[in-house]
Amino acid sequence: MSSNRVSGVAEMSSTEASAAAYSEQSMEEAVSRELSGKKVLRRFDSLDIESSTVPGRHGHASKALGWSVVLHLAFQSIGIVYGDIGTSPLYVYASTFSHGINHNDDILGVLSLIFYTLTLIPLIKYVFIVLQANDNGEGGTFALYSLICRYAKVGLIPSQQAEDQDVSNFQLELPSSRQWMASWVKSKLEGSRFAKFFLLLATMLGTAMVIGDGVLTPCMSVLSAVGGIKVATSAMTEDMIVWISVAILIFLFMIQRFGTDKVGYTFAPIICVWFAFIGGIGLYNFIKFDPSVVKAINPKYIVDYFRRNKKEAWISLGGTVLAITGTEALFADVGHFTVRSIQISMCSVTYPALMLAYTGQASFLRHNNNLVKDTFYESIPDPLYWPTFVIAILASIVASQAMISGTFSIVQQSLSLGCFPRVKIVHTSAKYEGQVYIPEVNYLLMLACIGVTLGFRNTTKIGNAYGIAVVFVMALTSAFxxxxxxxxxxxxxxxxxxYVLVIGSVELLYLSSVLYKFDQGGYLPLAFAAVLMSIMYIWNDVHRRKYFYELNHKVSLEKLKEIAADTKFCRLPGLALFYSELVQGIPPIFKHYVANVPAIHSTLIFVSIKSLPISKVPVEERFLFRRVQPKDQNVFRCVVRYGYTDRPQEQGPLEKMLVERLKEFITDDFWFNQSKPNTVENIDYGELDAGLVNDQDDHENKDLNHVDEEKMQEELGREIEALDEAWRAGVVHLIGENEVVAGKGAGIGKRFLINYAYNFLRKNLRQTENVFDIPHKRMLKVGMTYEL
Known part of the structure; x- marks a missing residue:
């Protein structure tokens, strides 16, 4: 209903208002019956009729998975999620006591630190708190950012529409009691441009650090595992260990194309055997050497450790924190599995096995202080050495898989918010959602891993770098x-x-320790983050500038009507789809097109591709349409909405889906418009209130309505047939090939950002037609230069 009609109703008497409400409700019920039970919004002034037609909730998080599927996913998650944290016993004690053990009770202090760190961070923080902040089943830094974007208007691109909140999995289930603090924080964020920029930059930093983890994890895990062979034979040189590690890394990245599903089922038995080995060996050492280490559960041993060692104890925290490496992958990879499956596998397998492993190693070290450099391999009983060595190599490969999978997930999420250059997303499993492979990212990670392994050659410096990446991401996750x-x-x-006092203070303490080793290899993840953030910022900044340029130079509806009605323009048979990212109107490139080509197709649809800050948009709610008047010109606007895990071609070619949904819209729009005369303005409220009904008039009206309905059906049939004829005549995809340059008078920084950095990325990466698989034979590019 239009706004003036609303104000008119507001001025009625109470009797008229009640009658109006009754008639309006009756009209909506009648229209709903006409639209086959589809609810129609009262406000019909935007792209909203289609968004309200499908009731119910959708999305990954709302799916009721059976226990058999949950247990299968829990088994898979052991092979994908926990490889990294599971191989930490290879190097934690060696990294913590890098200068040897000064006092035998220091072992109890470090064991107590490991126990409480594992309990507080991976178990309590991530498994039971952070996983609840998933975005319809998706995890990672961008998932947290998207939740905040949906609740508060902190996005930097003004493409929000009221209709977006009607998508069934867009709404957040908020507590009924509203607190003043929530409203105050929300208003501060929405009113501060600095806060919006800061949130986006923090998200980019977290993403860059996770990708940095994806580089360092394989190097650290594989080098640690292969290095264990020195315990068995002195013939193995450092060069041989490095080159064997490089060969294993190349193999690991080459198998990524098979997908998380197949890799997970292959790796899960390996990690299960690994956990059985380290748990069993830990229990053996605990019983054999010193069962009294169980007293390390008393946190007083942590206090004593710091009293004895002071600054050295604080520095050693950089080694202890390696016990929780890979924890962020647990959250980033939740989209590959489910919250429940990860909780089951963590509590039943991973946590108990790790605690047994660290406790057993502490018992061994109480009697063998001098063997701390190779604690893991020295503590293995002789008959189990070679089987454990082989499993350790395999487990280190799996450890790398956790962060690689997490990297793929988080890159996919960043793409949707315009924060990463376009890359190819390959969905590797038809059975489980969210399992993806990104070829370009995979090969870049492989080259970076090989470079780090050949450059650093040992785990000491890599460990220093590793700790900074791990704790930085954890601290950012806590802030969000x-x-x-x-x-x-x-x-x-x-x-x-x-939460802030307990979890936050622990993470800040660890962060202060790892930053101390900045010049000893700790600079590496920050260097990675700087490069990645530069790429992400360049892409996002110019993406926003382009959007604002189109917004400020969009074609007005009056101008579009004038073009469509101009007799100088030839109407070609066929359907034209004109793509852009502008949601609020017609992009300026259309005016450029008609100025050079005086012909438009018989049916023209302006298609805006829009990413919502949610994981998936149900296919039934993906399209929003609006007819551009005059009606006989067959011009429409369409917004196609995707979530950050949606597959553009999941339900078939975009053009086919779009035409099918357009037919539904034309039908709904037709019957809606036919019902509009029966509005509040045309009702005699006195007669309605008195309940006066004339049966004879009612019978005559029914006969007239029957004739009118046949005419309306014929009119609707002609509209649908016109669309079908255009479809049969051929579909042409018109894509703007926008060259962007810095405007006149721009500074050196802006010219470098746009003219060189952005254009270099754009020319060397995928374009829109590659992402949406637009057929090249029916594609027409329209060139235009934007001066930003």
Whole structure:
């Protein structure tokens, strides 16, 4: 209903208002019956009729998976998620006691540190708190950012529409009690441009650090595992260990194309055997050497450790933190599995096996202080050495898989928000959603891993770099989580304060320690992050500039009507799809097109590709349409909405889906418009209130309505037939080939950003037609230069 009609109703008397409400409700019910039970929004002034036609909730998180599927995913997750954290016992004690053990009770202090760190960070923080902040089943830094974007208007591109909130899995299930703190924080974020930029940059930093993890994890795990062979034979030189590690890394990245599903089923038995080995060996050492280490559960041993060693104890935290490497992959990879499956596998397999492993190694070290450099391999009983060595090599390969899978997931998410150059997303499993492979990223990771392995050659410096990447991402996740706890979950202030004091202080303590080793290899992840953030910022900044340029130079509806009605333009038979990312109107490139080609097709659809900050948009709710008047010109606007895990070609070619949905819209739009005369303005409220009905008039009206309905059906049939004729005549895809240059008078920085950096990325990466598989034979590119 239009706004003036609403104001008119507001001025009626109470009797008229009640009658109006009754008649309006009756009209909606009648229209709903006409539209086969589809609800129609009262406001019909935007692209909203299609978005409201499908009731119910959708999405990865809402699917009720059976226990058999959950247990299968739990088994798979052991092979994908826990390889990294599971291989940490290879090097934690050696990295912590890098200068040897000064006091026998220091072992108890470090064991107590490991116990409480494993319990607080991976188990309590991630498995039971952070996993609840998933975005319809998706995890990672961008998932947290997308949750915040949906609750508060913190996006930097003004493409939000009221209709987006009607998508069934867009709405957040918020607590009923609204707290002043949530509203205050939300208003501060929405009102501060600095806060919006800061959130986006923090998200980019977290993403860059996770990708950096994807580089360092394979190097650290494989080198640690292969290096164990020195315990068995002195003939193995460092060069041989490095080159064997490089060969294993190349093999690992070459098998990624088979997908997480197949790799997970292949690797899960290996990690299960690995956990059985380290847990069993740990239990053996615990019983054989010193069962009294169980007293390390008392945190006083941590206090004593710091009193004895002071600064050295603080520096050694950089080694202890390696016990929780790969924890962020647990959250980033949740989209490959489910929250419940990861909780089951962590609590039943991973956590108990790790605690047994670290406890057993501590018992061994209490009697063998001098063997701390090779704690893991020295503590293995002789008959089990070679089987354990082989499994360790295989487990290190799996450890790398966890961060590689997490990297693929988080790159896919960043693409949707215009924060990463376009790359090819390959969905590797038809059975499980969210399992993806990105060829370009895979090969870049492989080259980076080989470079780091050949450059550093040992685990000491890599370990220093590794710790910084791990703790940085954890601290950023905590910062986002606190915002979510305040604004979205509306948690009690005591819970928020407790989280910050306990989890936050532990992470800040570890972060201060790892930063101390910045010049000893710790600079590496920050260098990776700087390069990746530069690429992401360049792409995102120019992406936003282009959007604002199109917004400021869009073609007005009056101008479009004038073009469509101009007799100088030839109407060609066929259907033309004109693509852009502009949601609020017609892009300026259309005016450029008609100025050079005085012909437009019989049916023209302006298609806006839009990414929503949710994981998936149900196919039934993906398209929003609006007819551009005059009606006889057959010009439409369409917004195609995708989530950051959607497959563009999942339901077939885009053009076929779009035409099918357009037919539905034309039908719904037709019957909606036919029902509009029966509105509040045309009702005699006195007669309605008195309940006066004339049966004879009613019978005559029914006969007239029957004749009118036949005419309306014929008119609707002609509209659908016109669309079918255009479809049969051929579809042409018109894509803007936008050259972007810095505007006149731009500074050196802006010219470098746009003219060189962005254009270099754009020319060497995929274009829109590659992402949406637009057929090249029916594609027409329209060139135009944007001066930004």
């Amino acid at each position: 989580l606190v915002l979510i706890m305040i604004m979205i979950w509306k948690s009690h202030i005591l819970l928020i304060v407790s």
